[in-house]
Amino acid sequence: MPHEGLLDPQGKTVLNNLKHLHLSDVSDVRIGRHVSMQFEAANAEEAKEKVETACQKLLANLIVETYRYEIKEG
Amino acid sequence: MPHEGLLDPQGKTVLNNLKHLHLSDVSDVRIGRHVSMQFEAANAEEAKEKVETACQKLLANLIVETYRYEIKEG
Known part of the structure; x- marks a missing residue:
C-alpha cells in the first residue's frame, strides 16, 4: 500500500468514479498490490x-x- | 486476483526473481490488487x-x- 502521507492517484480516480455508481459516501480509496x-x-x-x-x-x-x-x- | 486457471506473468517474474534471493522453495506467486x-x-x-x-x-x-x-x- 502507498504510505499514509502520500498521494494515491489511482485511488483518487477510483474514488471519483465510484460517485457515478451512486456510492458518493465513500471518503477514501487507496490501492496497493x-x-x-x-x-x-x-x-x-x-x-x-x-x-x-x-x-x-x-x-x-x-x-x-x-x-x-x-x-x-x- | 487473477483466476486460478489463468497465467499470471507478473507473478511468474517475481517467482523467478525470488530464486536470486535464495528463496528457491517458493512454488507459486500470484499478484492482484x-x-x-x-x-x-x-x-x-x-x-x-x-x-x-x-x-x-x-x-x-x-x-x-x-x-x-x-x-x-x-
Missing part, C-alpha cells in the same frame, strides 16, 4: 523470515510503500 | 451491498479476476 506466495518452511519463524526477505528485498518499494502479511499453514 | 475503501453505511448489509456494487461494476474485471473482501467497522 496483493501478493499470494506458496512456499515451504520448517516452522513459523522460518516462514516469517522468508516473507520478510521477499517483502524487503523484492516485493515492496519501502520508500513509497508499506506492507503487511499473514502466514497461513496448509 | 488490494483496495482499501473508507465509507459510511447504516448496517452490515448495506456495507456488503456497497462493496459488491463497487467490486462488480468498477474494481474487478470479472472475466479474468476474482475478488474477496473483508468489512471492518471502525
Whole structure:
C-alpha cells in the first residue's frame, strides 16, 4: 500500500468514479498490490523470515510503500 | 486476483526473481490488487451491498479476476 502521507492517484480516480455508481459516501480509496506466495518452511519463524526477505528485498518499494502479511499453514 | 486457471506473468517474474534471493522453495506467486475503501453505511448489509456494487461494476474485471473482501467497522 502507498504510505499514509502520500498521494494515491489511482485511488483518487477510483474514488471519483465510484460517485457515478451512486456510492458518493465513500471518503477514501487507496490501492496497493496483493501478493499470494506458496512456499515451504520448517516452522513459523522460518516462514516469517522468508516473507520478510521477499517483502524487503523484492516485493515492496519501502520508500513509497508499506506492507503487511499473514502466514497461513496448509 | 487473477483466476486460478489463468497465467499470471507478473507473478511468474517475481517467482523467478525470488530464486536470486535464495528463496528457491517458493512454488507459486500470484499478484492482484488490494483496495482499501473508507465509507459510511447504516448496517452490515448495506456495507456488503456497497462493496459488491463497487467490486462488480468498477474494481474487478470479472472475466479474468476474482475478488474477496473483508468489512471492518471502525
